[in-house]
Amino acid sequence: xxxxxxxxxxxxxxxxxxxxxxxxxxxxxxxxxxxxxxxxxxxxxxxxxxxxxxxxxxxxxxxxxxxxxxxxxxxxxxxxxxxxxxxxxxxxxxxxxxxxxxxxxxxxxxxxxxxxxxxxxxxxxxxxxxxxxxxxxxxxxxxxxxxxxxxxxxxxxxxxxxxxxxxxxxxxxxxxxxxxxxxxxxxxxxxxxxxxxxxxxxxxxxxxxxxxxxxxxxxxxxxxxxxxxxxxxxxxxxxxxxxxxxxxxxxxxxxxxxxxxx
Amino acid sequence: xxxxxxxxxxxxxxxxxxxxxxxxxxxxxxxxxxxxxxxxxxxxxxxxxxxxxxxxxxxxxxxxxxxxxxxxxxxxxxxxxxxxxxxxxxxxxxxxxxxxxxxxxxxxxxxxxxxxxxxxxxxxxxxxxxxxxxxxxxxxxxxxxxxxxxxxxxxxxxxxxxxxxxxxxxxxxxxxxxxxxxxxxxxxxxxxxxxxxxxxxxxxxxxxxxxxxxxxxxxxxxxxxxxxxxxxxxxxxxxxxxxxxxx
Numbered sequence: 456x457x458x459x460x461x462x463x464x465x466x467x468x469x470x471x472x473x474x475x476x477x478x479x480x481x482x483x484x485x486x487x488x489x490x491x492x493x494x495x496x497x498x499x500x501x502x503x504x505x506x507x508x509x510x511x512x513x514x515x516x517x518x519x520x521x522x523x524x525x526x527x528x529x530x531x532x533x534x535x536x537x538x539x540x541x542x543x544x545x546x547x548x549x550x551x552x553x554x555x556x557x558x559x560x561x562x563x564x565x566x567x568x569x570x571x572x573x574x575x576x577x578x579x580x581x582x583x584x585x586x587x588x589x590x591x592x593x594x595x596x597x598x599x600x601x602x603x604x605x606x607x608x609x610x611x612x613x614x615x616x617x618x619x620x621x622x623x624x625x626x627x628x629x630x631x632x633x634x635x636x637x638x639x640x641x642x643x644x645x646x647x648x649x650x651x652x653x654x655x656x657x658x659x660x661x662x663x664x665x666x667x668x669x670x671x672x673x674x675x676x677x678x679x680x681x682x683x684x685x686x687x688x689x690x691x692x693x694x695x696x697x698x699x700x701x702x703x704x705x706x707x708x709x710x711x712x713x714x715x716x717x
Numbered sequence: 718x719x720x721x722x723x724x725x726x727x728x729x730x731x732x733x734x735x736x737x738x739x740x741x742x743x744x745x746x747x748x749x750x751x752x753x754x755x756x757x758x759x760x761x762x763x764x765x766x767x768x769x770x771x772x773x774x775x776x777x778x779x780x781x782x783x784x785x786x787x788x789x790x791x792x793x794x795x796x797x798x799x800x801x802x803x804x805x806x807x808x809x810x811x812x813x814x815x816x817x818x819x820x821x822x823x824x825x826x827x828x829x830x831x832x833x834x835x836x837x838x839x840x841x842x843x844x845x846x847x848x849x850x851x852x853x854x855x856x857x858x859x860x861x862x863x864x865x866x867x868x869x870x871x872x873x874x875x876x877x878x879x880x881x882x883x884x885x886x887x888x889x890x891x892x893x894x895x896x897x898x899x900x901x902x903x904x905x906x907x908x909x910x911x912x913x914x915x916x917x918x919x920x921x922x923x924x925x926x927x928x929x930x931x932x933x934x935x936x937x938x939x940x941x942x943x944x945x946x947x948x949x950x951x952x953x954x955x956x957x958x959x960x961x962x963x964x
Contacts, residue, residue: 458783471772472768473769476772477832480832483757483762493769495832495833518943521946521949521953526791534791538833565756582786590957595961596953596960600926600952604918605914608790609793612910644808647819648815652819654900658894675818682814686814687810714850
C-alpha cells in the first residue's frame with residue numbers, strides 16, 4: 456500500500472515534467488527549422504493527419520493508450536508512444552475543444568505546455584498505478600504479442616527502413632549508410648544509429664563537400680564507434696573469434712572498467 | 718521507401734505556422750507567444766529538454782525500484798533489465814549511447830530533436846546503464862536525486878544541440894539540411910510497420926488471438942483508424958476469453 460502511494464506521487468511529478476517538456480517541444484516543431492523543436496517527424500505527420508479535429512486526436516491517442524497500458528501491465532515498460540503519440544495528441548485534443556485555431560492551440564508552445572502538464576500527470580499516474588489491476592490473461596497477451604512485435608520493429612524492421620532510405624538517397628549516402636549501418640550493428644547492437652549518421656555525413660558531403668563541419672562530424676562519428684566498441688567489449692570478442700591471442704593489458708583494462716563481453 | 722503520402726503533410730505543416738503567429742487574441746492560455754518570446758526563444762529549448770529528460774530519467778528510477786514506468790519499448794527496456802538482473806550493462810549502454818549521439822547530431826541539422834532516440838533511449842536507458850555499470854546506483858535509487866540528474870543531463874543535451882546548430886546549419890547559411898528529407902520519409906514509414914508486426918506476432922502466439930487481431934485490424938482499417946490500434950485491441954479481447962497456452 457505504501458509502495459502504491461509512492462508510485463502514485465512520483466508518477467504525478469514525472470507526468471507533469473514530461474507533459475510540459477514534450478508538449479512545448481511538439482508545438483515548437485511547427486516553427487522548425489527557424490526554431491529548434493523536439494518530437495519526431497512521424498509525430499509531426501500524425502498530428503497534421505488529424506486535421507485539427509479534437510475527436511480524431513483523442514481516438515488516435517486512445518489506440519496507443521491500450522498498447523502502452525498492456526505493455527505497462529505485462530512488463531513495466533510504458534512504450535515510447537507515451538511521449539511521442541499519446542501526450543501530444545491528447546494535449547492537442549484538450550486544447551482544441553473550444554478553439555480550433557491552430558496558431559492558438561497546437562502551434563502555441565505556451566498553451567500546449569500548460570495543457571500538457573495536466574494531461575501528463577493524469578496519464579502517467581493512470582498507467583503506473585492501474586497496471587496491477589488488469590486481468591492476468593491480458594498481461595500474458597501483452598507480453599507475448601507486443602513483446603515480439605516491438606522487438607522486430609527495433610530489429611530488423613527499423614534498420615531496413617532506414618537502410619533502404621539511405622540507399623535510395625544517392626550513391627554516397629548509400630555507401631556511408633551501409634558501412635556505418637553494418638558496423639553499428641556490430642558495435643552497438645543496432646544498425647539505426649549508424650545509418651542515421653551515414654545519412655547525415657553522406658548528405659552533408661553531397662551538399663557542402665569536405666569542409667571543416669563535415670570533417671569534424673566524421674571525426675566525432677569515428678570516436679563514437681571506437682567508444683562503443685570498447686563499451687560492449689566487441690574488440691575482445693573479435694580477437695577471440697579471429698583466434699588471435701588477446702593482449703594481457705587489454706583484458707585487464709576491460710576487467711578494471713567492467714566492460715568485458717558476456 | 719520515402720512515403721510521399723505521409724511525409725507531404727508533415728513538410729507542409731511546418732510552414733503556415735510562421736505566418737499565422739501574429740494574431741493577438743485575449744486570454745492568457747490562448748495568447749500566442751511572439752517570435753522573440755520565451756516560449757519560442759532559443760534558450761528556452763534546453764529548459765524544455767531538461768524537463769522532459771528529468772521526467773524520463775525519473776521514470777527509469779521508478780522502473781529500477783518499482784519495476785514499472787520506464788519510457789521505452791519492451792525490447793529496449795529488457796536490455797537494461799538484463800543488467801539489473803546481474804548480467805552486463807554493456808549492451809544497453811552501447812545501444813543507448815549510439816542512439817543519443819546519432820540523434821544529437823541529427824537534431825540541430827534538421828530542426829527537430831527525436832525524443833525517442835535521444836531522451837527515451839539515450840537518457841532513459843543508455844546513461845542509466847552506464848551509471849549502474851560504473852557502480853553509481855544512487856541517482857536511480859532516490860527520487861529526489863533522479864530529478865536533478867535527469868534535468869542536468871537534459872540541459873546539457875539542449876545546450877549541445879544549440880552549439881552544434883550554430884556551428885553547422887547557421888554558419889553554412891542553410892545550404893544543407895543533412896538529409897532531413899530522407900530521415901523524415903524513413904521516420905514516417907517506420908510507424909506504419911507496427912500494425913502488421915502485431916498481427917504476425919499475435920498469430921504466432923495462438924490461433925484465437927491471431928484471429929482476433931486480424932479482425933480488429935480489418936475493422937479499424939474499414940473505419941479509417943490506425944490499423945495498429947485495432948490489431949492490439951483485437952488481440953487483447955481474444956486473449957481475455959481464450960488465454961494463450963503457456964509453455
